[in-house]
Amino acid sequence: MIGALLTSPPLASIGGALEFIFTPQDSSVTGGKQVGGFDQVVELTLSQLELTLLALGLSLLVALPISLYLGHRGTGELFAVVLGNVGRAIPELALIAFMAAAIGVGVLNLTIALAVLGIPPILANTFVGIHQVDRATVDAARGMGMTEFEILRKVEIPLAIPTLFAGLRGATIAIVATATIAPLAGVESLGDFILGENVYGSNGVLAGAIVVALLALALEFAFAALQRLLTSPGLKLRSA
Amino acid sequence: MADPSLVAAVGEVGGDFFKERTSETLPCQATDALFCWDWAKDNLDRYGTPTVQHVELVVISVVLGFAIAFGLALLAHRRRWLQPPLLAATGALYTIPSIAFFFLLLPITGRGRDTAIIALSAYTLQIIYRNTVIGLANVPRSVKEAARGMGLTERQVLWKVEVPLARPEIFAGLQIATVSTVAIATLAVFAGGGGLGAPIKAGIDFKTNIIIAGGIAILMAIAFGLALLAAQRLWTPWKRAETA
Numbered sequence: 001m002i003g004a005l006l007t008s009p010p011l012a013s014i015g016g017a018l019e020f021i022f023t024p025q026d027s028s029v030t031g032g033k034q035v036g037g038f039d040q041v042v043e044l045t046l047s048q049l050e051l052t053l054l055a056l057g058l059s060l061l062v063a064l065p066i067s068l069y070l071g072h073r074g075t076g077e078l079f080a081v082v083l084g085n086v087g088r089a090i091p092e093l094a095l096i097a098f099m100a101a102a103i104g105v106g107v108l109n110l111t112i113a114l115a116v117l118g119i120p121p122i123l124a125n126t127f128v129g130i131h132q133v134d135r136a137t138v139d140a141a142r143g144m145g146m147t148e149f150e151i152l153r154k155v156e157i158p159l160a161i162p163t164l165f166a167g168l169r170g171a172t173i174a175i176v177a178t179a180t181i182a183p184l185a186g187v188e189s190l191g192d193f194i195l196g197e198n199v200y201g202s203n204g205v206l207a208g209a210i211v212v213a214l215l216a217l218a219l220e221f222a223f224a225a226l227q228r229l230l231t232s233p234g235l236k237l238r239s240a
Numbered sequence: 241m242a243d244p245s246l247v248a249a250v251g252e253v254g255g256d257f258f259k260e261r262t263s264e265t266l267p268c269q270a271t272d273a274l275f276c277w278d279w280a281k282d283n284l285d286r287y288g289t290p291t292v293q294h295v296e297l298v299v300i301s302v303v304l305g306f307a308i309a310f311g312l313a314l315l316a317h318r319r320r321w322l323q324p325p326l327l328a329a330t331g332a333l334y335t336i337p338s339i340a341f342f343f344l345l346l347p348i349t350g351r352g353r354d355t356a357i358i359a360l361s362a363y364t365l366q367i368i369y370r371n372t373v374i375g376l377a378n379v380p381r382s383v384k385e386a387a388r389g390m391g392l393t394e395r396q397v398l399w400k401v402e403v404p405l406a407r408p409e410i411f412a413g414l415q416i417a418t419v420s421t422v423a424i425a426t427l428a429v430f431a432g433g434g435g436l437g438a439p440i441k442a443g444i445d446f447k448t449n450i451i452i453a454g455g456i457a458i459l460m461a462i463a464f465g466l467a468l469l470a471a472q473r474l475w476t477p478w479k480r481a482e483t484a
Contacts, residue, residue: 012347088419089461093426093437094454101447102274177337181427184444194343195430202346209343213336220335 016203017210027199035200036193036207045211048189052176052219054111059118059171067123071130071160072152080127087120092178096185105186113185114178118171125167129160158232165227172223176216190215268448276448284452287439291456293353294435297425298464301357302418305364310410312365313372314398323373327366334366338424342431356433360425364417371413375406408479411472415465422461426454436460 019025024037070076099113133156141155157164182189183196193200193208200208228236268276309330316322336344341359349355379402387401403410429437436453443449473479 014347085419085465088416089423089458089465091423091426091436091454091457091461093429093440094450094457097440097444097450098447098454101445101450173335173337177339180337180339191339194339205343206347209340212340213344216335216337216340217332220331 012202012206017206020203020207029199036204041211044188044190044192045215048179048215051179051182051189055114055118055175056172058111058115059122063119063123064126067126068130068152071127072156074131080124084120084124090117096181100185107187110182110185110187114175117174117178121170122167125163129163130156133159161231169220169223172219176219180212274447275451279448280452287452287456290436290438294425297356297428297433297435298421301360301421302364305361306368306414309365309368310372313369316373317376330366330369333362338363339427339430351432353433356428356431360421363424364421367417368413371409375409376402379405407476411468415468418464418468419461422457422464426457
Protein backbone atom coordinates (compact mmCIF):
# COMPACT_ATOMS: atom_id res chain seq x y z
CA MET A 1 0.00 0.00 0.00
CA ILE A 2 2.70 2.44 1.02
CA GLY A 3 4.69 1.61 -2.09
CA ALA A 4 1.66 2.48 -4.22
CA LEU A 5 1.36 5.82 -2.47
CA LEU A 6 5.01 6.67 -2.92
CA THR A 7 5.24 5.98 -6.65
CA SER A 8 4.07 9.05 -8.45
CA PRO A 9 1.21 8.51 -10.93
CA PRO A 10 2.31 8.07 -14.54
CA LEU A 11 2.18 11.30 -16.51
CA ALA A 12 -0.66 11.56 -18.99
CA SER A 13 0.08 11.20 -22.69
CA ILE A 14 -1.98 11.94 -25.78
CA GLY A 15 -1.69 8.28 -26.75
CA GLY A 16 -2.90 7.16 -23.34
CA ALA A 17 -5.77 9.63 -23.44
CA LEU A 18 -6.88 8.42 -26.88
CA GLU A 19 -6.70 4.84 -25.67
CA PHE A 20 -8.88 5.86 -22.70
CA ILE A 21 -11.45 7.38 -25.06
CA PHE A 22 -11.78 4.27 -27.22
CA THR A 23 -11.14 1.31 -24.91
CA PRO A 24 -12.15 0.75 -21.27
CA GLN A 25 -9.22 0.81 -18.83
CA ASP A 26 -8.51 -0.82 -15.49
CA SER A 27 -8.87 1.49 -12.50
CA SER A 28 -7.15 1.12 -9.16
CA VAL A 29 -10.16 2.09 -7.05
CA THR A 30 -13.26 0.63 -8.68
CA GLY A 31 -12.63 -2.94 -7.59
CA GLY A 32 -11.96 -4.45 -11.00
CA LYS A 33 -14.70 -2.53 -12.81
CA GLN A 34 -13.26 -0.97 -15.96
CA VAL A 35 -13.62 2.77 -16.62
CA GLY A 36 -13.51 4.97 -19.69
CA GLY A 37 -13.95 3.62 -23.19
CA PHE A 38 -16.08 4.85 -26.03
CA ASP A 39 -19.45 4.03 -24.46
CA GLN A 40 -18.80 5.98 -21.27
CA VAL A 41 -17.25 8.89 -23.17
CA VAL A 42 -20.32 9.11 -25.42
CA GLU A 43 -22.63 8.83 -22.41
CA LEU A 44 -20.94 11.66 -20.50
CA THR A 45 -20.63 13.81 -23.65
CA LEU A 46 -24.36 13.46 -24.26
CA SER A 47 -25.03 14.26 -20.61
CA GLN A 48 -22.98 17.46 -20.84
CA LEU A 49 -24.59 18.35 -24.19
CA GLU A 50 -28.05 17.80 -22.75
CA LEU A 51 -27.24 19.96 -19.74
CA THR A 52 -25.85 22.69 -22.00
CA LEU A 53 -28.85 22.71 -24.32
CA LEU A 54 -31.32 22.65 -21.40
CA ALA A 55 -29.62 25.65 -19.80
CA LEU A 56 -29.36 27.43 -23.14
CA GLY A 57 -33.06 26.80 -23.76
CA LEU A 58 -33.96 28.19 -20.36
CA SER A 59 -31.74 31.25 -20.94
CA LEU A 60 -33.45 31.91 -24.28
CA LEU A 61 -36.89 31.39 -22.77
CA VAL A 62 -36.19 34.04 -20.13
CA ALA A 63 -33.96 36.48 -22.03
CA LEU A 64 -35.49 36.58 -25.53
CA PRO A 65 -39.03 37.87 -24.76
CA ILE A 66 -37.68 40.57 -22.41
CA SER A 67 -34.89 41.74 -24.71
CA LEU A 68 -37.01 41.62 -27.90
CA TYR A 69 -39.71 43.67 -26.19
CA LEU A 70 -37.28 46.20 -24.68
CA GLY A 71 -35.24 46.42 -27.89
CA HIS A 72 -38.36 47.00 -29.99
CA ARG A 73 -39.67 49.63 -27.57
CA GLY A 74 -36.20 51.13 -27.25
CA THR A 75 -36.46 51.31 -23.46
CA GLY A 76 -34.39 49.78 -20.69
CA GLU A 77 -31.01 50.31 -22.31
CA LEU A 78 -29.34 50.87 -18.95
CA PHE A 79 -30.88 47.66 -17.57
CA ALA A 80 -29.70 45.55 -20.52
CA VAL A 81 -26.18 46.99 -20.59
CA VAL A 82 -25.65 46.79 -16.83
CA LEU A 83 -26.99 43.23 -16.74
CA GLY A 84 -24.64 42.26 -19.57
CA ASN A 85 -21.68 43.68 -17.66
CA VAL A 86 -22.66 42.21 -14.30
CA GLY A 87 -23.13 38.80 -15.92
CA ARG A 88 -19.48 38.65 -16.87
CA ALA A 89 -18.46 39.24 -13.24
CA ILE A 90 -20.24 36.14 -11.89
CA PRO A 91 -17.58 33.69 -10.68
CA GLU A 92 -18.56 30.29 -12.16
CA LEU A 93 -17.18 28.14 -9.36
CA ALA A 94 -18.82 30.21 -6.61
CA LEU A 95 -22.15 30.17 -8.49
CA ILE A 96 -22.23 26.38 -8.86
CA ALA A 97 -20.97 25.79 -5.32
CA PHE A 98 -23.52 28.22 -3.86
CA MET A 99 -26.37 26.68 -5.84
CA ALA A 100 -25.40 23.20 -4.67
CA ALA A 101 -24.85 24.19 -1.02
CA ALA A 102 -27.72 26.62 -0.51
CA ILE A 103 -30.48 25.33 -2.78
CA GLY A 104 -29.51 21.77 -3.52
CA VAL A 105 -27.90 19.46 -6.03
CA GLY A 106 -29.54 18.01 -9.12
CA VAL A 107 -30.19 18.67 -12.78
CA LEU A 108 -32.92 21.28 -12.25
CA ASN A 109 -30.89 23.45 -9.88
CA LEU A 110 -27.80 23.15 -12.02
CA THR A 111 -29.75 24.10 -15.15
CA ILE A 112 -30.98 27.23 -13.38
CA ALA A 113 -27.44 28.08 -12.24
CA LEU A 114 -26.09 27.63 -15.77
CA ALA A 115 -28.93 29.72 -17.20
CA VAL A 116 -27.86 32.52 -14.85
CA LEU A 117 -24.63 32.58 -16.86
CA GLY A 118 -26.42 32.40 -20.22
CA ILE A 119 -29.11 35.05 -19.70
CA PRO A 120 -26.93 38.20 -19.49
CA PRO A 121 -25.07 37.83 -22.83
CA ILE A 122 -28.25 36.82 -24.70
CA LEU A 123 -30.29 39.63 -23.17
CA ALA A 124 -27.67 42.35 -23.69
CA ASN A 125 -26.80 41.38 -27.27
CA THR A 126 -30.41 40.84 -28.37
CA PHE A 127 -31.37 44.23 -26.94
CA VAL A 128 -28.47 45.98 -28.69
CA GLY A 129 -29.11 44.13 -31.97
CA ILE A 130 -32.80 45.02 -32.11
CA HIS A 131 -32.29 48.52 -30.76
CA GLN A 132 -29.64 49.46 -33.32
CA VAL A 133 -31.81 48.60 -36.32
CA ASP A 134 -32.16 51.78 -38.38
CA ARG A 135 -35.25 53.72 -37.21
CA ALA A 136 -35.92 54.76 -40.82
CA THR A 137 -36.16 51.10 -41.81
CA VAL A 138 -38.62 50.42 -39.00
CA ASP A 139 -40.68 53.47 -39.97
CA ALA A 140 -40.72 52.29 -43.59
CA ALA A 141 -42.01 48.90 -42.46
CA ARG A 142 -44.68 50.61 -40.36
CA GLY A 143 -45.61 52.76 -43.35
CA MET A 144 -46.06 49.62 -45.42
CA GLY A 145 -48.75 48.59 -42.96
CA MET A 146 -46.89 46.01 -40.91
CA THR A 147 -48.07 45.39 -37.37
CA GLU A 148 -45.57 45.84 -34.54
CA PHE A 149 -45.16 42.06 -34.29
CA GLU A 150 -44.52 41.79 -38.05
CA ILE A 151 -41.92 44.54 -37.83
CA LEU A 152 -40.11 42.61 -35.11
CA ARG A 153 -40.36 39.28 -36.93
CA LYS A 154 -39.75 40.36 -40.54
CA VAL A 155 -37.49 43.41 -40.16
CA GLU A 156 -35.78 43.79 -36.80
CA ILE A 157 -34.89 40.17 -36.01
CA PRO A 158 -33.45 39.39 -39.49
CA LEU A 159 -31.33 42.56 -39.37
CA ALA A 160 -30.16 41.78 -35.82
CA ILE A 161 -29.17 38.15 -36.53
CA PRO A 162 -25.39 38.74 -36.34
CA THR A 163 -25.59 40.50 -32.94
CA LEU A 164 -28.22 38.05 -31.71
CA PHE A 165 -25.96 35.13 -32.50
CA ALA A 166 -22.97 36.82 -30.86
CA GLY A 167 -24.95 36.71 -27.62
CA LEU A 168 -26.12 33.14 -28.17
CA ARG A 169 -22.59 31.92 -28.90
CA GLY A 170 -21.17 33.77 -25.90
CA ALA A 171 -23.80 32.16 -23.70
CA THR A 172 -23.08 28.72 -25.17
CA ILE A 173 -19.36 29.03 -24.47
CA ALA A 174 -19.98 30.07 -20.86
CA ILE A 175 -22.56 27.34 -20.25
CA VAL A 176 -20.70 24.41 -21.84
CA ALA A 177 -17.54 25.44 -19.98
CA THR A 178 -19.29 25.61 -16.64
CA ALA A 179 -21.23 22.37 -17.28
CA THR A 180 -17.81 20.75 -16.93
CA ILE A 181 -17.92 21.33 -13.17
CA ALA A 182 -21.43 19.82 -12.97
CA PRO A 183 -20.16 16.90 -10.83
CA LEU A 184 -19.67 19.43 -8.00
CA ALA A 185 -23.46 19.82 -8.07
CA GLY A 186 -24.04 16.09 -8.24
CA VAL A 187 -24.75 15.91 -11.98
CA GLU A 188 -22.86 13.75 -14.46
CA SER A 189 -20.83 15.42 -17.19
CA LEU A 190 -17.43 15.11 -18.83
CA GLY A 191 -16.16 16.81 -15.69
CA ASP A 192 -16.37 13.37 -14.05
CA PHE A 193 -13.24 12.42 -15.98
CA ILE A 194 -11.49 15.73 -15.38
CA LEU A 195 -12.20 15.97 -11.65
CA GLY A 196 -11.88 12.25 -10.94
CA GLU A 197 -8.20 11.53 -11.35
CA ASN A 198 -8.19 8.89 -8.59
CA VAL A 199 -10.79 6.88 -10.53
CA TYR A 200 -9.90 7.59 -14.15
CA GLY A 201 -6.17 8.19 -13.90
CA SER A 202 -4.19 11.00 -15.49
CA ASN A 203 -5.00 9.68 -18.98
CA GLY A 204 -8.69 9.89 -18.15
CA VAL A 205 -8.27 13.50 -17.02
CA LEU A 206 -6.54 14.42 -20.26
CA ALA A 207 -9.14 12.49 -22.27
CA GLY A 208 -11.91 14.44 -20.52
CA ALA A 209 -10.20 17.75 -21.28
CA ILE A 210 -9.80 16.80 -24.96
CA VAL A 211 -13.45 15.78 -25.33
CA VAL A 212 -14.71 18.92 -23.51
CA ALA A 213 -12.61 21.11 -25.82
CA LEU A 214 -13.93 19.26 -28.90
CA LEU A 215 -17.51 19.53 -27.66
CA ALA A 216 -17.17 23.30 -27.14
CA LEU A 217 -15.61 23.76 -30.58
CA ALA A 218 -18.31 21.60 -32.19
CA LEU A 219 -21.06 23.69 -30.60
CA GLU A 220 -19.35 26.89 -31.74
CA PHE A 221 -19.11 25.56 -35.31
CA ALA A 222 -22.74 24.42 -35.24
CA PHE A 223 -23.99 27.83 -34.14
CA ALA A 224 -21.73 29.59 -36.65
CA ALA A 225 -23.23 27.41 -39.40
CA LEU A 226 -26.76 28.07 -38.12
CA GLN A 227 -26.04 31.79 -38.10
CA ARG A 228 -24.88 31.66 -41.74
CA LEU A 229 -28.05 29.75 -42.62
CA LEU A 230 -30.32 32.27 -40.90
CA THR A 231 -28.58 35.43 -42.11
CA SER A 232 -30.59 36.89 -44.96
CA PRO A 233 -28.82 36.86 -48.35
CA GLY A 234 -29.02 40.64 -48.49
CA LEU A 235 -26.97 41.05 -45.31
CA LYS A 236 -24.31 38.66 -46.57
CA LEU A 237 -23.91 40.73 -49.74
CA ARG A 238 -23.42 43.86 -47.70
CA SER A 239 -20.63 42.38 -45.59
CA ALA A 240 -18.85 40.84 -48.58
CA MET B 241 -11.13 21.87 23.72
CA ALA B 242 -13.35 20.43 21.04
CA ASP B 243 -13.85 16.73 20.61
CA PRO B 244 -10.92 15.51 18.44
CA SER B 245 -13.20 13.32 16.34
CA LEU B 246 -15.35 16.33 15.50
CA VAL B 247 -12.31 18.35 14.55
CA ALA B 248 -11.18 15.54 12.28
CA ALA B 249 -14.57 15.33 10.64
CA VAL B 250 -14.69 19.05 9.99
CA GLY B 251 -11.14 18.93 8.75
CA GLU B 252 -12.21 16.51 6.06
CA VAL B 253 -15.02 18.82 5.00
CA GLY B 254 -12.79 21.86 4.96
CA GLY B 255 -9.65 20.38 3.50
CA ASP B 256 -6.42 22.35 3.75
CA PHE B 257 -8.10 25.71 3.97
CA PHE B 258 -9.86 24.88 7.22
CA LYS B 259 -7.02 22.98 8.83
CA GLU B 260 -6.61 25.72 11.43
CA ARG B 261 -9.43 26.61 13.80
CA THR B 262 -11.57 23.90 12.23
CA SER B 263 -13.70 23.53 15.33
CA GLU B 264 -15.05 27.02 14.77
CA THR B 265 -16.66 26.19 11.44
CA LEU B 266 -18.75 23.46 13.00
CA PRO B 267 -21.37 25.52 14.86
CA CYS B 268 -21.92 27.61 11.75
CA GLN B 269 -22.14 24.70 9.33
CA ALA B 270 -24.50 22.93 11.70
CA THR B 271 -27.01 25.79 11.91
CA ASP B 272 -27.87 25.63 8.21
CA ALA B 273 -27.78 29.43 8.19
CA LEU B 274 -27.12 31.12 4.86
CA PHE B 275 -24.47 33.41 6.30
CA CYS B 276 -22.79 33.40 9.73
CA TRP B 277 -21.66 36.91 10.58
CA ASP B 278 -19.72 35.80 13.65
CA TRP B 279 -17.65 33.28 11.70
CA ALA B 280 -17.12 35.76 8.89
CA LYS B 281 -15.91 38.46 11.30
CA ASP B 282 -13.42 36.11 12.97
CA ASN B 283 -12.14 34.47 9.80
CA LEU B 284 -12.07 37.15 7.16
CA ASP B 285 -8.27 37.28 7.42
CA ARG B 286 -8.09 33.76 5.94
CA TYR B 287 -9.13 35.17 2.60
CA GLY B 288 -6.20 37.58 2.41
CA THR B 289 -3.74 35.24 0.71
CA PRO B 290 -6.26 33.80 -1.80
CA THR B 291 -7.34 37.35 -2.68
CA VAL B 292 -3.77 38.48 -3.30
CA GLN B 293 -3.14 35.33 -5.39
CA HIS B 294 -6.30 36.04 -7.34
CA VAL B 295 -5.25 39.61 -8.11
CA GLU B 296 -1.85 38.34 -9.25
CA LEU B 297 -3.42 35.70 -11.50
CA VAL B 298 -5.69 38.28 -13.12
CA VAL B 299 -3.10 41.02 -13.54
CA ILE B 300 -0.38 38.76 -14.95
CA SER B 301 -2.81 36.96 -17.29
CA VAL B 302 -4.39 40.13 -18.63
CA VAL B 303 -1.05 41.95 -19.07
CA LEU B 304 0.37 38.93 -20.90
CA GLY B 305 -2.78 38.51 -22.99
CA PHE B 306 -2.82 42.22 -23.78
CA ALA B 307 0.82 42.25 -24.89
CA ILE B 308 0.26 39.30 -27.25
CA ALA B 309 -3.14 40.40 -28.57
CA PHE B 310 -2.05 44.01 -29.08
CA GLY B 311 1.05 42.88 -30.96
CA LEU B 312 -1.01 40.55 -33.14
CA ALA B 313 -3.53 43.32 -33.83
CA LEU B 314 -0.80 45.75 -34.94
CA LEU B 315 0.60 43.03 -37.19
CA ALA B 316 -2.82 42.25 -38.67
CA HIS B 317 -3.46 45.96 -39.14
CA ARG B 318 -0.50 46.13 -41.52
CA ARG B 319 -0.91 42.72 -43.11
CA ARG B 320 -4.63 42.39 -43.77
CA TRP B 321 -4.40 38.80 -44.99
CA LEU B 322 -3.50 37.78 -41.43
CA GLN B 323 -6.85 38.95 -40.05
CA PRO B 324 -9.08 35.93 -40.83
CA PRO B 325 -6.61 33.27 -39.59
CA LEU B 326 -5.80 35.27 -36.42
CA LEU B 327 -9.49 35.80 -35.70
CA ALA B 328 -10.12 32.07 -36.11
CA ALA B 329 -7.14 31.10 -33.95
CA THR B 330 -7.97 33.45 -31.08
CA GLY B 331 -11.62 32.43 -31.45
CA ALA B 332 -10.72 28.77 -30.98
CA LEU B 333 -8.68 29.61 -27.85
CA TYR B 334 -11.65 31.61 -26.54
CA THR B 335 -14.03 28.72 -27.22
CA ILE B 336 -12.05 26.03 -25.38
CA PRO B 337 -13.32 26.01 -21.79
CA SER B 338 -10.64 27.24 -19.37
CA ILE B 339 -10.98 24.21 -17.15
CA ALA B 340 -10.35 21.88 -20.11
CA PHE B 341 -7.44 24.09 -21.14
CA PHE B 342 -5.85 23.73 -17.69
CA PHE B 343 -5.86 19.96 -17.95
CA LEU B 344 -4.74 19.95 -21.60
CA LEU B 345 -1.68 21.91 -20.45
CA LEU B 346 -0.93 19.70 -17.44
CA PRO B 347 1.25 17.13 -19.27
CA ILE B 348 3.27 19.99 -20.77
CA THR B 349 3.55 22.62 -18.06
CA GLY B 350 2.58 20.66 -14.94
CA ARG B 351 0.37 21.81 -12.07
CA GLY B 352 0.82 25.33 -10.84
CA ARG B 353 0.27 29.00 -11.44
CA ASP B 354 2.05 29.09 -14.82
CA THR B 355 -0.49 26.67 -16.29
CA ALA B 356 -3.38 28.74 -14.98
CA ILE B 357 -1.86 31.95 -16.35
CA ILE B 358 -1.31 30.48 -19.82
CA ALA B 359 -4.92 29.32 -20.07
CA LEU B 360 -6.35 32.55 -18.63
CA SER B 361 -4.32 34.78 -20.92
CA ALA B 362 -5.22 32.63 -23.94
CA TYR B 363 -8.85 33.30 -23.07
CA THR B 364 -8.34 37.10 -23.17
CA LEU B 365 -6.68 37.18 -26.62
CA GLN B 366 -9.83 37.13 -28.75
CA ILE B 367 -11.59 40.07 -27.07
CA ILE B 368 -8.53 42.33 -26.92
CA TYR B 369 -7.34 41.40 -30.42
CA ARG B 370 -10.73 41.95 -32.05
CA ASN B 371 -11.39 45.23 -30.30
CA THR B 372 -7.94 46.60 -31.16
CA VAL B 373 -8.35 45.66 -34.84
CA ILE B 374 -11.82 47.26 -34.93
CA GLY B 375 -10.53 50.36 -33.14
CA LEU B 376 -7.66 50.80 -35.60
CA ALA B 377 -9.97 50.19 -38.56
CA ASN B 378 -12.44 52.81 -37.29
CA VAL B 379 -9.89 55.63 -37.49
CA PRO B 380 -11.14 57.81 -40.36
CA ARG B 381 -9.01 57.75 -43.49
CA SER B 382 -9.09 61.56 -43.67
CA VAL B 383 -7.41 61.83 -40.25
CA LYS B 384 -4.59 59.53 -41.37
CA GLU B 385 -4.23 61.47 -44.62
CA ALA B 386 -4.00 64.73 -42.65
CA ALA B 387 -1.30 63.21 -40.42
CA ARG B 388 0.68 62.06 -43.46
CA GLY B 389 0.21 65.48 -45.01
CA MET B 390 1.77 67.03 -41.91
CA GLY B 391 4.84 64.93 -42.58
CA LEU B 392 4.38 62.08 -40.07
CA THR B 393 6.06 58.80 -40.92
CA GLU B 394 3.97 55.61 -41.03
CA ARG B 395 5.30 54.68 -37.58
CA GLN B 396 4.32 58.08 -36.19
CA VAL B 397 0.88 57.83 -37.79
CA LEU B 398 0.39 54.50 -36.01
CA TRP B 399 1.58 55.56 -32.54
CA LYS B 400 0.51 59.21 -32.51
CA VAL B 401 -2.77 59.03 -34.43
CA GLU B 402 -4.20 55.56 -34.95
CA VAL B 403 -3.49 53.95 -31.56
CA PRO B 404 -4.63 56.97 -29.51
CA LEU B 405 -7.85 57.23 -31.53
CA ALA B 406 -8.47 53.49 -31.08
CA ARG B 407 -8.20 53.79 -27.28
CA PRO B 408 -11.96 53.65 -26.56
CA GLU B 409 -12.31 50.28 -28.32
CA ILE B 410 -9.04 48.98 -26.86
CA PHE B 411 -10.11 49.91 -23.32
CA ALA B 412 -13.54 48.37 -23.88
CA GLY B 413 -11.86 45.10 -24.88
CA LEU B 414 -9.47 45.27 -21.95
CA GLN B 415 -12.35 45.85 -19.57
CA ILE B 416 -14.40 42.90 -20.82
CA ALA B 417 -11.31 40.66 -20.76
CA THR B 418 -10.33 41.69 -17.23
CA VAL B 419 -13.78 41.32 -15.69
CA SER B 420 -14.24 37.89 -17.33
CA THR B 421 -10.79 36.80 -16.16
CA VAL B 422 -11.57 37.71 -12.53
CA ALA B 423 -14.60 35.41 -12.72
CA ILE B 424 -12.89 32.55 -14.55
CA ALA B 425 -9.78 32.70 -12.36
CA THR B 426 -11.88 31.07 -9.63
CA LEU B 427 -11.35 27.86 -11.63
CA ALA B 428 -7.55 28.25 -11.54
CA VAL B 429 -7.51 26.18 -8.35
CA PHE B 430 -8.11 23.08 -10.49
CA ALA B 431 -4.80 23.78 -12.23
CA GLY B 432 -3.08 24.23 -8.87
CA GLY B 433 -3.00 27.97 -9.39
CA GLY B 434 -4.56 29.07 -6.10
CA GLY B 435 -6.74 32.17 -5.98
CA LEU B 436 -10.25 32.58 -4.56
CA GLY B 437 -11.26 29.20 -5.98
CA ALA B 438 -9.08 27.54 -3.32
CA PRO B 439 -11.31 28.37 -0.32
CA ILE B 440 -14.43 27.60 -2.38
CA LYS B 441 -13.10 24.18 -3.38
CA ALA B 442 -11.88 23.45 0.15
CA GLY B 443 -15.20 24.28 1.79
CA ILE B 444 -17.58 23.62 -1.06
CA ASP B 445 -20.56 22.83 1.18
CA PHE B 446 -19.98 25.73 3.59
CA LYS B 447 -22.26 28.54 2.44
CA THR B 448 -20.68 31.38 4.41
CA ASN B 449 -17.33 30.50 2.89
CA ILE B 450 -18.71 30.42 -0.66
CA ILE B 451 -20.49 33.75 -0.20
CA ILE B 452 -17.35 35.45 1.17
CA ALA B 453 -15.00 34.10 -1.53
CA GLY B 454 -17.54 34.61 -4.34
CA GLY B 455 -18.37 38.06 -2.98
CA ILE B 456 -14.71 39.08 -2.97
CA ALA B 457 -14.43 37.86 -6.59
CA ILE B 458 -17.47 39.88 -7.67
CA LEU B 459 -16.26 43.01 -5.85
CA MET B 460 -12.82 42.54 -7.41
CA ALA B 461 -14.37 42.29 -10.90
CA ILE B 462 -16.37 45.47 -10.28
CA ALA B 463 -13.29 47.27 -8.92
CA PHE B 464 -11.20 46.29 -11.96
CA GLY B 465 -14.03 47.31 -14.28
CA LEU B 466 -14.41 50.72 -12.66
CA ALA B 467 -10.64 51.30 -12.55
CA LEU B 468 -10.38 50.61 -16.27
CA LEU B 469 -13.36 52.87 -16.92
CA ALA B 470 -11.58 55.65 -15.02
CA ALA B 471 -8.37 55.00 -16.95
CA GLN B 472 -10.28 55.16 -20.21
CA ARG B 473 -11.82 58.53 -19.31
CA LEU B 474 -8.40 59.82 -18.33
CA TRP B 475 -6.82 58.64 -21.57
CA THR B 476 -9.58 59.73 -23.95
CA PRO B 477 -10.16 63.36 -22.94
CA TRP B 478 -11.88 64.15 -26.25
CA LYS B 479 -14.68 61.70 -25.37
CA ARG B 480 -15.38 63.69 -22.22
CA ALA B 481 -15.51 66.86 -24.30
CA GLU B 482 -18.06 65.21 -26.61
CA THR B 483 -20.41 64.10 -23.87
CA ALA B 484 -20.07 67.30 -21.86
